Each structure stands twice: as structure tokens, then as C-alpha cells.
Amino acid sequence: MAEIVLDKVTKRYPDGALAVSDVDITIGDGEFIILVGPSGCGKSTTLNMIAGLEDITEGELRIDGKRVNERAPKDRDIAMVFQSYALYPHMSVRENMAFPLRLAHVDNATVTKKVEEAARILDLTQHLDRKPGNLSGGQRQRVAMGRAIVRSPKAFLMDEPLSNLDAKLRVQMRTSVAKLQRRLGTTTVYVTHDQTEAMTLGDRVVVMRGGLVQQVGSPQALYEQPTNLFVAGFIGSPSMNFLPATLADGQLQTPLGPVPLSDRIRRLVEAANAPSEVIVGLRPEHFEDAALLDEGERGRGGRFTATVDVLESMGSDKYAYFTVEGETATSAELDELAAESGSTEMTDDGSQIVTRLSAASGAREGAELEVWFDEDKLLLFDPSDGRNLTYAG
Amino acid sequence: MAVIGATASSGAKTRWALIDIVVVIYALVPVLWIVSLSFKTKETLTDGNFIPRSWTLQNYRDIFNTSEFLRALLNSIGIALIATVIAVVLGTMAAYAIARLDFPGKQLLVGASLLIAMFPQVSLVTPLFEMERTLGLFDTWPGLILPYITFALPLAIYTLSAFFREIPWELEKAAKMDGATPAQAFRRVIAPLAAPGVFTTAILVFIFCWNDFLFAISLTSTTSSRTVPAALSFFTGSSQFEDPTGTISAAAVVITIPIILFVLFFQRRIVAGLTSGAVKG
Numbered sequence: 001m002a003e004i005v006l007d008k009v010t011k012r013y014p015d016g017a018l019a020v021s022d023v024d025i026t027i028g029d030g031e032f033i034i035l036v037g038p039s040g041c042g043k044s045t046t047l048n049m050i051a052g053l054e055d056i057t058e059g060e061l062r063i064d065g066k067r068v069n070e071r072a073p074k075d076r077d078i079a080m081v082f083q084s085y086a087l088y089p090h091m092s093v094r095e096n097m098a099f100p101l102r103l104a105h106v107d108n109a110t111v112t113k114k115v116e117e118a119a120r121i122l123d124l125t126q127h128l129d130r131k132p133g134n135l136s137g138g139q140r141q142r143v144a145m146g147r148a149i150v151r152s153p154k155a156f157l158m159d160e161p162l163s164n165l166d167a168k169l170r171v172q173m174r175t176s177v178a179k180l181q182r183r184l185g186t187t188t189v190y191v192t193h194d195q196t197e198a199m200t201l202g203d204r205v206v207v208m209r210g211g212l213v214q215q216v217g218s219p220q221a222l223y224e225q226p227t228n229l230f231v232a233g234f235i236g237s238p239s240m241n242f243l244p245a246t247l248a249d250g251q252l253q254t255p256l257g258p259v260p261l262s263d264r265i266r267r268l269v270e271a272a273n274a275p276s277e278v279i280v281g282l283r284p285e286h287f288e289d290a291a292l293l294d295e296g297e298r299g300r301g302g303r304f305t306a307t308v309d310v311l312e313s314m315g316s317d318k319y320a321y322f323t324v325e326g327e328t329a330t331s332a333e334l335d336e337l338a339a340e341s342g343s344t345e346m347t348d349d350g351s352q353i354v355t356r357l358s359a360a361s362g363a364r365e366g367a368e369l370e371v372w373f374d375e376d377k378l379l380l381f382d383p384s385d386g387r388n389l390t391y392a393g
Numbered sequence: 394m395a396v397i398g399a400t401a402s403s404g405a406k407t408r409w410a411l412i413d414i415v416v417v418i419y420a421l422v423p424v425l426w427i428v429s430l431s432f433k434t435k436e437t438l439t440d441g442n443f444i445p446r447s448w449t450l451q452n453y454r455d456i457f458n459t460s461e462f463l464r465a466l467l468n469s470i471g472i473a474l475i476a477t478v479i480a481v482v483l484g485t486m487a488a489y490a491i492a493r494l495d496f497p498g499k500q501l502l503v504g505a506s507l508l509i510a511m512f513p514q515v516s517l518v519t520p521l522f523e524m525e526r527t528l529g530l531f532d533t534w535p536g537l538i539l540p541y542i543t544f545a546l547p548l549a550i551y552t553l554s555a556f557f558r559e560i561p562w563e564l565e566k567a568a569k570m571d572g573a574t575p576a577q578a579f580r581r582v583i584a585p586l587a588a589p590g591v592f593t594t595a596i597l598v599f600i601f602c603w604n605d606f607l608f609a610i611s612l613t614s615t616t617s618s619r620t621v622p623a624a625l626s627f628f629t630g631s632s633q634f635e636d637p638t639g640t641i642s643a644a645a646v647v648i649t650i651p652i653i654l655f656v657l658f659f660q661r662r663i664v665a666g667l668t669s670g671a672v673k674g
């Protein structure tokens with residue numbers, strides 16, 4: 001168990017590609033931290049630098065206060081679970097799991113004991129003498145975990161360990177990984193680009209983009225207080241709705257109509273020195289069917305009427321999709337997010353917005369609906385650099 | 394559909410079986426002819442019968458009674474084995490570096506080894522002859538082993554680097570993370586997985602060395618290092634006027650036996666698909 005500190009760590013590949021730049025993260029002892037971000041943002045590179053599989057170009061990596069930049073992977077006492085599992089095909093499951101212990105010259109009795117214990121935890125006891133080639137994907141994944149846990153390393157590194165499993169198994173394994181980590185209390189760095197894994201597994205989440213850390217914080221903090229447009233759009237599913245707006249005289253002109261700013265937001269916006277052209281962000285759950293609210297509540301928010309394009313009933317709630325006429329919000333961050341999620345269904349005559357309504361809502365596809373939204377929950381962003389103008393810190 | 398598919402595939406199977414039989418017969422007839430010649434008596438040697446009318450082991454007795462042939466057999470086995478071992482060991486290291494590392498001059502190395510493989514050996518015989526005479530290597534074992542290694546290495550490097558590329562690189566990273574030194578990772582993870590490739594290469598290189606005639610005839614002059622293919626051409630009958638066809642055939646049969654043994658021995662070690670199950674699948 002250990003504290004891992006990345007101090008201004010930078011990675012430049014020999015071909016000149018800057019994969020990671022100036023990453024500053026302090027990972028506490030026993031903490032479960034998630035690296036998340038779009039493909040190519042440098043998550044694996046960061047993990048490999050912690051592992052020692054990639055050299056650190058600049059900056060310092062400290063494990064338990066000691067600089068380890070120059071140490072070989074084997075001297076860092078860190079275990080890694082690979083996306084492809086990387087099991088040794090010529091060894092049985094037992095030998096695979098015993099391999100790290102054998103290399104450490106642990107005596108036979110202890111090896112047997114530890115391997116059997118790990119196999120029991122991971123429910124692999126009856127497969128110990130089989131070869132990885134004959135195992136299912138989930139079993140292979142567990143063997144890879146077993147190989148990591150047998151020698152009680154200082155930390156676990158996992159690079160998208162569940163991405164090769166089918167959806168159902170992934171959910172199961174996600175829970176077991178979380179349980180296992182709690183049980184062992186070992187510092188864990190986990191790379192994923194899966195929303196749900198990022199939000200549910202970790203104590204803290206690091207959002208990366210183009211080699212830069214965008215924000216580090218608890219899943220809840222990232223969700224409620226994103227520092228910028230990128231984090232706001234990346235975290236959350238379905239993602240936040242963005243609309244262009246103009247800010248003047250404490251009023252916001254949006255495609256949904258004029259919105260007065262609440263005192264809290266007004267103060268933040270003033271402190272942030274906001275430009276007049278801004279982007280409004282609203283999460284789907286901050287909308288509601290206006291018909292379901294009493295007078296008092298209705299008064300506290302904005303309202304608009306639009307035609308429901310698509311209605312998805314999830315049982316517990318309903319997702320209603322609308323098209324809002326007018327310009328669409330544009331910024332580099334939003335373009336990148338759109339490219340990442342592959343959403344090319346950009347309607348040319350307005351922005352698409354997603355709302356989450358109560359199950360009791362009477363919304364129907366093709367019919368008009370009056371929708372209410374919570375004015376106090378809206379976030380404002382600067383389109384030029386994407387910073388959150390309503391960030392309370 | 395299934396029925397049609399089944400008949401079509403069984404039709405295809407018979408067609409393939411017929412083609413296979415034709416090819417095998419075509420390839421084996423000369424070999425069987427030599428086997429047949431080796432069992433014929435001197436009198437029936439030229440009768441043109443495929444199956445000898447009178448069988449004899451005299452030809453075999455004759456070749457094993459001359460020290461010449463035994464000595465050549467010993468030379469062949471020794472030279473081919475030594476050359477194979479050295480070429481495979483060097484080839485393994487070179488191929489591993491080529492498959493795994495990005496070093497300056499890598500393309501040059503690959504290109505150069507390809508060039509050696511393409512170079513007409515016949516044009517090198519005379520310079521080699523002169524060089525070996527000057528260096529005192531002429532008509533010695535090293536005098537043959539060295540050129541064999543030179544020409545077998547490109548072959549070895551090519552075959553082996555193809556095998557190394559097949560082994561997922563992540564296995565090596567995993568071994569490193571599990572606490573292995575680079576040497577341990579190679580010995581305990583990479584080498585066992587590359588074994589089929591190493592054995593395949595060993596077979597190919599051994600056959601190449603064993604069958605070589607050009608260098609064997611040009612770089613040797615006495616029985617001290619003459620290998621069997623070269624020695625065969627010096628065979629005479631018991632008298633100058635006797636036709637040595639029978640003894641040459643017997644010797645030819647004898648020298649194929651080590652090759653067959655060698656291939657059989659290593660083939661059992663070539664377990665295809667050994668790397669399956671390493672990665673997700």
C-alpha cells in the first residue's frame with residue numbers, strides 16, 4: 001500500500017508526440033482513482049509511466065515519498081492488469097498466478113497457500129489446472145486479477161480491464177473489482193473510458209483531455225461542479241445540454257426564452273468576469289413536465305413549450321427529446337466531445353436537448369409539451385476557452 | 394442447403410485427395426527409384442524394372458565397408474549440427490531484436506540479410522576458396538560451418554522474426570510487471586512460446602546444411618572434412634571400370650535417414666497455436 005505522487009509528469013514520445021503534459025496528481029494510500037477521457041488522451045501512457053513501462057520525460061514520480069523515475073518495473077512493486085489480460089498461454093492458471101511469487105523466490109508452501117487463497121477469492125479454485133486458452137473471457141479476466149493480487153503489491157494498475165467483456169459480465173465484474181479493492185485496501189489506478197465505471201468505481205476521478213488533466217475530484221463534484229465545458233459534456237449520461245446565450249443586465253437570452261439569473265449565479269458570473277456571449281449548460285434531470293409542478297415551484301424556473309421529437313420511457317422516468325430552434329452552441333470542446341461520442345446527428349435547424357421527466361408525465365411523441373427547468377441549476381461557460389463561469393470551487 | 398453443402402464439400406474433398414495423391418507420387422517416384430536401385434544387384438541394375446527382380450544388400454555392405462563413406466557421414470552430421478545450433482542461436486537473438494526493438498539501422502540489417510539470401514552462392518565460391526586457403530580454413534570443419542552459418546542466418550532470422558512478431562508484446566510487459574528481469578522474461582515467457590518457431594527454423598537450417606553440395610565440393614579436398622553429398626561424387630566401384638550407381642544409390646538412401654529422424658524428432662515439439670489464450674480471444 002502506498003501513496004503515489006505524480007509531480008509535473010510529462011511524456012514526449014521519441015517521435016515528438018506529446019502524450020501527457022504536466023500531470024499533477026496525488027493518489028492517497030488505499031485510494032481508488034480513475035483515469036478517464038477520450039481515446040488518445042494519454043491515460044494508458046500515464047499508467048505505463050507509473051508502472052515503469054514507459055520512461056518519464058520530465059517531472060517526478062514518487063511512491064511513498066521516494067523518487068522512482070529510474071526504477072525498473074520489477075523494483076516498484078506494482079501489479080498491473082492489462083486490457084488483453086496478457087496471461088501466459090503455456091502456463092496453467094495456477095502457474096500464471098504463482099509466477100510473480102516464483103520470481104520473488106517465495107517458498108513453495110507459501111506460494112501454494114497464496115495462490116489458493118486468491119483462487120478462492122476470485123472463484124477460480126476449480127480452474128486452477130486449466131490453461132488460459134480453455135477459459136472464458138470472464139475467467140481469464142479473473143486470472144489476470146489473481147496474478148495481480150497474489151503478491152500483495154503496493155498498488156494495482158488496471159488499463160481498461162473490463163472492456164473486453166460483454167455488457168452483463170462487465171457489470172458483474174465491476175462490482176467484484178470494487179469489492180476486491182475495498183477488501184484489500186490497495187491503492188488502485190484504473191483507466192477506463194466507460195462513464196459508468198468512472199462514476200461508480202472510484203473515490204476520485206481524473207478527467208484527461210489531450211494529455212492535460214482537466215479536473216480531479218469525486219464523481220459527484222465532477223458532475224455538479226465541472227471546471228469546464230469538456231468535463232461538463234464528458235461526465236454524465238445522457239450528457240448535458242448546451243445552448244448558446246447572451247448575457248446582459250443580469251438576464252440571459254436563451255433559445256428557450258429569457259432567463260433571469262439567480263443571485264447565487266449572478267455573483268459567480270460577476271466574479272468570473274464573464275463575456276456577453278456564453279454557453280448555457282443544463283442537465284437532463286433539471287427539466288420537468290410543467291404540468292406536474294405546483295404554482296410555487298413553477299415560479300422558480302423558466303418554462304418553454306416545444307414538440308416532443310422522441311420519447312423514451314425507462315419505467316422509472318421518461319426521456320423526452322426536443323429540437324430547439326436557433327443557433328447551436330459552438331466551441332472547440334463541444335466539437336471534440338461530439339467527435340468522441342460519434343454523434344453526427346447534428347440537426348441543422350437547431351440544438352437537440354434531452355430532458356428527464358417523471359414517469360407520471362403525460363408527454364407524447366409529436367405532441368407539444370410545456371417543460372419547466374430549474375434556473376438555479378444552470379451552468380454558464382465561456383465559449384472561447386470553455387471555463388465554467390459559474391464554478392463555485 | 395446443408396445437404397448440398399455437404400456433398401459439395403465431400404466432392405471437393407475427393408478432388409483434393411486426388412490432386413494430393415498425384416503430387417505425392419510425382420515427388421516420390423525418383424526417390425523410390427533410387428531406393429529400388431540401391432537394392433538391385435550389379436547385373437540387374439540397368440534392367441529398367443521398378444521392383445528389383447533379385448534383391449541384395451551388397452551395395453549397403455560396400456558403402457559401410459569403405460572408411461570414406463563413414464567418415465563423410467560423420468563430417469556431415471557434425472558440420473550440419475554445429476552450423477544449425479550456431480545459426481539458430483544467433484538468429485534467435487537477431488530476430489528478437491528485429492521484432493521488438495526500434496534501433497537505428499534496423500532496415501539496413503534486414504535488407505542486408507535479404508541480400509545475402511539472394512546472392513548467388515556460386516559467385517562466392519572462388520573468393521571463398523582463395524580466402525580459406527589463405528586463412529588455413531580450407532578443408533576443415535570451420536571452413537564449411539562458417540559459410541553455412543552465413544547463408545542460413547537470413548533464413549533463420551526471417552522465419553524467427555515472423556514467430557516473434559506473433560507473440561503479444563503485452564506478455565513481456567506483464568512479465569516485467571510480475572517482477573521479471575528482461576532475461577527472465579525472455580527465458581520463462583518468450584522462449585517457451587517461440588519454441589515452435591525455433592524448432593521449425595532448426596529443421597530448415599539443418600536441411601540446408603545437410604544437402605549443400607556446392608560449398609562441400611569446392612571447399613574440401615580430402616576426407617577430413619568432405620561431407621556426404623560431396624563424397625558421393627567421388628564414389629567409384631571396386632574397380633575403375635565398374636559402375637558405382639548401386640553404391641551411390643545406397644549412400645543416397647542412407648543420408649536421407651538422419652534428415653527424416655531430425656524432422657520427426659523436432660516436429661513433435663512444434664505445437665501449433667501455442668499462443669492461443671494469451672490475449673482476450
Ligand SMILES: Nc1ncnc2c1ncn2[C@@H]1O[C@H](COP(=O)(O)OP(=O)(O)OP(=O)(O)O)[C@@H](O)[C@H]1O
Pocket residue numbers: 013014015017018019037038039040041042043044045046193
Ligand atoms: N509508442 C508511441 N509512440 C508515439 N506516440 C504514442 C505512442 N503510444 C501512444 N502515443 C500517442 O500518445 C497519445 C496518448 O496515447 P495513450 O495510449 O496514452 O492514449 P489512451 O488515453 O490510453 O487512449 P485509449 O483510450 O485509446 O487507450 C496518443 O496521441 C498516441 O497517439
Ligand SMILES: [Mg+2]
Pocket residue numbers: 043044045159
Ligand atoms: Mg489506452
